[in-house]
Amino acid sequence: MASKEKDPKDPVEDKDALDALEAESKEFDKDAEIDRILKAFRLDAYAVLDLNPGVPESDIKATYRKKSLLIHPDKTKNPQAPEAFDRLKKAQTELMDEKHRERLDEAIADARMLLIRENKWTVDSPELKTEEFAQQWRVKTREVLIDNEMRRKRQAKAQMQEEGREQRRADQEVEDRKRKRQHEQDWESTRDQRIDSWRQFQKSKSGDDKKKKKKLKPIG
Template identity: 40%
Template structure:
């Protein structure tokens, strides 16, 4: 093999190594800091950003270098470039990094010194770790805190949205259930014209909103025989069965109707026992007497 061929092979191997190292560097870079991904100082201009992106993209472009994670690294590089080209997004990251730089300067110089110090100031030389590295580390801490706060806020917003949605669904279900109960009662209540007595609303006192009446009635259910002298006489046995009547005012448009509902008692119910709620209208609270 000629020396030219050897030199070409060595050069190609070196280029491949440089590309592999660059892919690994981008993948290991802090993804929330575009300066870290593009390997640029905080003082980089827009022109510096474009030149650095062009240089790095040619180095690790998936069409020029095959790597199992080359496409992922190139995507990170593109997003970092777009972030720094966008003035609004760059303004946000610059504010965070400026704050980080100020905090590092206060730590190095003390609170009595001005923070308007250039990066090449002699007081910032020969630091361990270097000043730029300290600023990036501090910026990393701030960016991580901000990202965690943003995620907590988003999670809380989703939780609140879910709670509000569940509450709204519960209210809708409750209203629907009440309407169904009202409809069932309306369908089954006494609709005799005598039971619906119209009154003009202006003539009815609101003090008469609800009143209730209990009464007894007599029903012939059996016949009994008794001996009177030498003959037998039959007579009916009168048996009392208890019923409760509910009267309430039902507003329909501009009129009020007196609604009368007659509810029979079960044979086992005594006057001191309340009526089962299952047979009462949904809007009435009835006390029997």
């Protein structure tokens, strides 16, 4: 009995092939996004999330949700997915923190003003609308953020050192008070012994005086 040949135009095989291509395409997208996140400047949360500064919170939430679902470690075999996912989550948390986002926005604005001053431009200069300026702005932003981070670490170190000195002073004061209390306790615990010794001394002295009086010869 002759075997049935497969129809080259079999829709089932075509669907399987398309599904395989789609799955491969999705994995490629996941790998590309993971690679992008890991290469993004981690001090710039906007860069990690691939967002422009000043976007509303709704965009931050929507972008994070979309990207986190794409690269979630449970949905890809990429070994770098956990690290990329952690960085994405950290960036989202920083941007949702009002104070942190304010500091980041200030650093980005400072970088822009520094470029304008260095090149003696004005805020209306046409150069500010070019792609070259946008690239220079990103580079300058990195420099400002790195400088701010180094300054923050120096301040934190100095604060820790000062707190260490304060702690040592506090420990010393506690130790001094402890020694003082112990001295007072020791002094009080030997009170009766000191009194007895004093009485014995006084008694002994009184006996000596009496002996001396007996030895005195009468005058004349």
